[in-house]
Amino acid sequence: MTTQKAASSKRLKPRIVISETDQERLTDLANAVADRQPEIADELLTELERAKVVKPKSVPANVVKMGSTVEYSADDGQRRQVTLVYPGDADIAAGKISILTPIGTALIGLAEGQAIEWTARDDRRHKLTVLAVSSAAAEA
Structure with a gap:
């Protein structure tokens, strides 16, 4: 039963894609804030570790990157x-949210149509679904 529970919790996290540039910069950022914000730093590092890391030009246009504008629906219907x-x-x-917020960390690497559950700072669980992504300017 424990194995089934672990497997189902892993299914809650969709596959994500992150550019090498975002992965490097965000890893440095998470490490820099680890002493002051250990929970969010750990969550961001966990997301970065599970991401498929690709060349910047290989990240699909419909994937959330740093600088992307994202339209999403929340579990409250809004x-x-x-x-x-x-x-x-x-x-x-x-409308500019930091990657160092629970929702910012949840959004990185998601593609249009993907959903993810995340935990807010008040420990309540939420779910969001990405509806549209407007890509940031091309990465250097």
Whole structure:
């Protein structure tokens, strides 16, 4: 039964794709904040470890990358649109969410149509489904 439970929890995490550039920068960022924000750093590193890492030009246009604008539906039925950014560029009023938030970490690497469950800072579980992704400018 434990094996079945473990297998079902693994199925909750969809396959994700991340560019080598995002993987390198986000790993450095997670390591830099590990002392101050250990939970979010661990979650981000876990997502990066399970991601398929590819050349920047090989990331499909419909996959969430740093700088992507994402439209998603939440488990409360509402649609939201956000842009995934680094912490220094975050501005919730402008719809720019940091990768160092639980939802930011949940979004990275997802493709249109994929859904993921994530845990908010208040320990409540949520689910979101990516509806559309507007790609960021091409990575260097």
